[in-house]
Amino acid sequence: MSDLDTQLRDYLVSVSPPPFELEEIAERAAGVTPSALLESEVALRPRRRWVTALAAGVATLVVIGGVALLIQRANLPEDPVSTPVTSVIDPAPTTTVDVAPTTTAPRDAASTAAMTWTRIAEPAVFGGDGWQRTTDIAVGGDIAVAVGYDASGGDDDAAVWYSLDGATWSRVPHDEAVFGGAGHQQIRGVTALESGFVAVGYEGDFSQHEGDTSPLNAFGGSEAHAAVWHSDDGVSWMRVPHAEAVFGADEIMWMNDVTFGDSKLIAVGTTHQRVEQLAAARYGPLGGEPNPPMSIDIDADAAVWTSVDGLAWSRVDAGDEVFGGDTVWQRMYAVTPGGPGFVAVGQEGFDYLYVDEWTPIPGNNTEGVEHVMDNVAAVWTSPDGTTWTRVADESALAHSGENVTGWATMFDVTATESGLVAVGRDVWDTVSGGGFNEGAAVWLSDDGMSWRRVAHGVYTGRSDMAAVIATNGDDLVAAGGMLLYVTAGAWTSPDGGNTWIEHPYEDTLFGAKPGSRSDAGSPASIQGLAMFDESVIGVGTFDTDAAVWIGTWTDTGG
Amino acid sequence: MSNRCIGPEGFGAFMDEVQDRVRFALIAGHGPELGTEAAADALAYAWEHWDRVKTMDNPAGYVYRVGQRLARHERRRQLRRPPVFPPPPSNPPSVEPGLPKALERLSERQRVSVFLVHGLGYSYQEVADLLGVAKGTVQSYVERGLSKLRRSMGVVVDV
Numbered sequence: 040m041s042d043l044d045t046q047l048r049d050y051l052v053s054v055s056p057p058p059f060e061l062e063e064i065a066e067r068a069a070g071v072t073p074s075a076l077l078e079s080e081v082a083l084r085p086r087r088r089w090v091t092a093l094a095a096g097v098a099t100l101v102v103i104g105g106v107a108l109l110i111q112r113a114n115l116p117e118d119p120v121s122t123p124v125t126s127v128i129d130p131a132p133t134t135t136v137d138v139a140p141t142t143t144a145p146r147d148a149a150s151t152a153a154m155t156w157t158r159i160a161e162p163a164v165f166g167g168d169g170w171q172r173t174t175d176i177a178v179g180g181d182i183a184v185a186v187g188y189d190a191s192g193g194d195d196d197a198a199v200w201y202s203l204d205g206a207t208w209s210r211v212p213h214d215e216a217v218f219g220g221a222g223h224q225q226i227r228g229v230t231a232l233e234s235g236f237v238a239v240g241y242e243g244d245f246s247q248h249e250g251d252t253s254p255l256n257a258f259g260g261s262e263a264h265a266a267v268w269h270s271d272d273g274v275s276w277m278r279v280p281h282a283e284a285v286f287g288a289d290e291i292m293w294m295n296d297v298t299f300g301d302s303k304l305i306a307v308g309t310t311h312q313r314v315e316q317l318a319a320a321r322y323g324p325l326g327g328e329p330n331p332p333m334s335i336d337i338d339a340d341a342a343v344w345t346s347v348d349g350l351a352w353s354r355v356d357a358g359d360e361v362f363g364g365d366t367v368w369q370r371m372y373a374v375t376p377g378g379p380g381f382v383a384v385g386q387e388g389f390d391y392l393y394v395d396e397w398t399p400i401p402g403n404n405t406e407g408v409e410h411v412m413d414n415v416a417a418v419w420t421s422p423d424g425t426t427w428t429r430v431a432d433e434s435a436l437a438h439s440g441e442n443v444t445g446w447a448t449m450f451d452v453t454a455t456e457s458g459l460v461a462v463g464r465d466v467w468d469t470v471s472g473g474g475f476n477e478g479a480a481v482w483l484s485d486d487g488m489s490w491r492r493v494a495h496g497v498y499t500g501r502s503d504m505a506a507v508i509a510t511n512g513d514d515l516v517a518a519g520g521m522l523l524y525v526t527a528g529a530w531t532s533p534d535g536g537n538t539w540i541e542h543p544y545e546d547t548l549f550g551a552k553p554g555s556r557s558d559a560g561s562p563a564s565i566q567g568l569a570m571f572d573e574s575v576i577g578v579g580t581f582d583t584d585a586a587v588w589i590g591t592w593t594d595t596g597g
Numbered sequence: 598m599s600n601r602c603i604g605p606e607g608f609g610a611f612m613d614e615v616q617d618r619v620r621f622a623l624i625a626g627h628g629p630e631l632g633t634e635a636a637a638d639a640l641a642y643a644w645e646h647w648d649r650v651k652t653m654d655n656p657a658g659y660v661y662r663v664g665q666r667l668a669r670h671e672r673r674r675q676l677r678r679p680p681v682f683p684p685p686p687s688n689p690p691s692v693e694p695g696l697p698k699a700l701e702r703l704s705e706r707q708r709v710s711v712f713l714v715h716g717l718g719y720s721y722q723e724v725a726d727l728l729g730v731a732k733g734t735v736q737s738y739v740e741r742g743l744s745k746l747r748r749s750m751g752v753v754v755d756v
Contacts, residue, residue, distance in 0.1 A: 043746065047716030050692045050700075051621060053685035054629040058616055059637055061609055067641035 179231030241293030300376030307371035377454030378487020384449035388414030440467025464503030520564035639664030707742030
């Protein structure tokens with residue numbers, strides 16, 4: 040028998056028809072109209088997208104993040120930050136919004152005001168050895184609380200900062216029993232109650248890119264379960280005891296966000312099945328390997344928890360049709376009161392797994408290879424927090440690419456006077472396959488049920504949007520940035536999200552993009568926003584430190 | 598017959614240049630029947646949009662992706678029937694009887710990469726350009742695909 044190369048060539052030639060003649064192609068072009076077929080497919084299945092090239096890009100990002108993390112952790116000290124310290128504003132890194140680039144006329148006087156951003160640069164409060172990150176902020180009464188984590192102790196420990204005026208911040212002293220423990224603890228969301236605060240996140244053993252606060256890159260490792268913290272005043276915190284039935288036992292589970300509305304708390308996040316075993320059962324061995332060497336997350340489902348007091352929690356069981364589905368990932372990143380009651384947003388699609396590497400087991404979910412197609416923004420609604428409905432596929436939820444790989448994700452959502460606004464990221468492959476188009480993305484809805492996409496405008500090609508708040512009626516502020524990848528950015532909208540002004544960029548304010556793996560730059564990311572008095576407070580990361588920005592409206596007299 | 602006599606200017610030469618690579622890649626990925634149809638429709642799509650396609654950096658890769666999309670669309674319409682690789686009609690003696698079934702066990706990209714690199718002699722870079730992935734990824738597809746093929750066909754390879 041001949042060698043394999045010859046066999047492959049002979050077989051392929053023997054089963055293939057002869058080459059096409061140009062007339063045949065001309066006939067098809069004039070008759071069957073493949074264009075119509077493609078457009079019809081888009082109309083019928085707008086979620087179907089290609090992703091492999093995108094995953095390669097994300098994998099590259101993961102590697103860069105991992106390298107940066109290793110660099111950071113090479114010099115970790117023995118002791119975590121344990122002493123509360125106080126900060127003051129560094130007035131140097133300041134910039135002012137230029138309203139000139141706006142694409143439409145502002146609606147009212149409030150919208151004509153410029154916004155001045157100031158970053159609070161105080162390493163004694165927000166810094167330390169290794170990584171410190173703020174991921175979210177909530178304001179309750181007269182105190183602002185920022186949450187996140189601190190990797191100075193060798194692994195991530197939950198961390199909390201607070202301020203009584205938005206400008207001067209203090210770190211809640213580290214308490215190992217509350218914020219630490221075995222493995223990593225990260226707080227990823229916080230909300231204010233009628234009295235007190237509730238923060239949510241996870242505790243677990245994560246081995247990959249913990250330093251990256253972007254929710255896009257938060258993904259499971261070997262062990263993790265949801266975690267909740269509670270405070271009566273924002274300064275003294277307790278850890279809600281772990282309950283396996285609610286927060287997870289064997290599965291990987293974490294909370295990304297929490298909100299308070301209708302006298303109840305709603306937390307949202309993701310739960311994973313045990314990955315390799317499930318994948319092998321459903322799709323067969325990976326590349327013929329019964330024990331694939333890489334960590335693989337597959338079949339993550341959205342997850343919701345409810346509580347009336349922040350201490351006793353219940354896990355919502357809405358079934359696979361609502362929280363799961365037939366694609367690999369369903370993740371909830373944010374939740375807000377609004378629409379019919381509550382609206383949660385996130386992403387459905389493919390992540391780090393090259394699904395078409397799997398060998399489908401005949402007769403057992405042979406559509407496995409099809410799962411890689413979908414990368415769409417996802418929305419769920421609920422009238423009461425316990426009964427949830429998945430918003431049907433809409434073309435507005437797909438990414439902007441045509442016939443190329445792409446990824447659309449909603450990272451945050453907020454209610455306005457006129458409806459709902461979701462923000463996130465839109466990435467799609469270039470037609471040539473040589474890179475990616477990417478930019479912030481905005482979706483609008485009157486009722487939470489039906490969504491439309493705001494056309495790309497001045498914000499294309501910059502940071503993603505990770506957070507959005509309504510500051511006054513339909514006035515909005517959004518901010519974002521994907522750490523280790525792009526810099527932070529901020530935007531305002533005067534009209535409920537229909538038009539946006541991108542705030543001027545400055546390295547010292549919003550971070551410098553890394554030049555290479557060895558050049559960490561000063562990457563920055565704003566992950567959370569809140570109104571505090573008359574200012575907007577943004578929290579996130581600048582370089583390796585947690586960071587807080589203050590945005591103030593400056594009346595231009597317009 | 599020359600492909601340079603009719604159609605938009607430059608399309609015939611383009612078709613001569615890319616047709617084999619695109620056609621065999623789609624056949625490798627989706628089987629002879631569906632892959633051939635997808636390749637023809639993808640080239641027709643390129644004809645229709647030639648003004649745009651001819652300016653692209655990687656028009657062959659684009660046409661391949663169009664064909665891939667059409668093939669996947671059709672497979673969904675056929676209730677996600679997996680691609681079928683029939684026994685060779687002419688029964689060439691060089692081909693082991695177990696090869697077609699073994700090919701069905703490979704993933705789409707593994708098949709495309711193995712066929713194009715080992716069966717047709719394209720370089721890793723040429724296949725990477727077509728698939729829109731890195732060269733190293735194609736190498737990985739090829740290695741995994743060959744490994745799986747050998748196991749499926751009972752070929753023991755000394756390591």
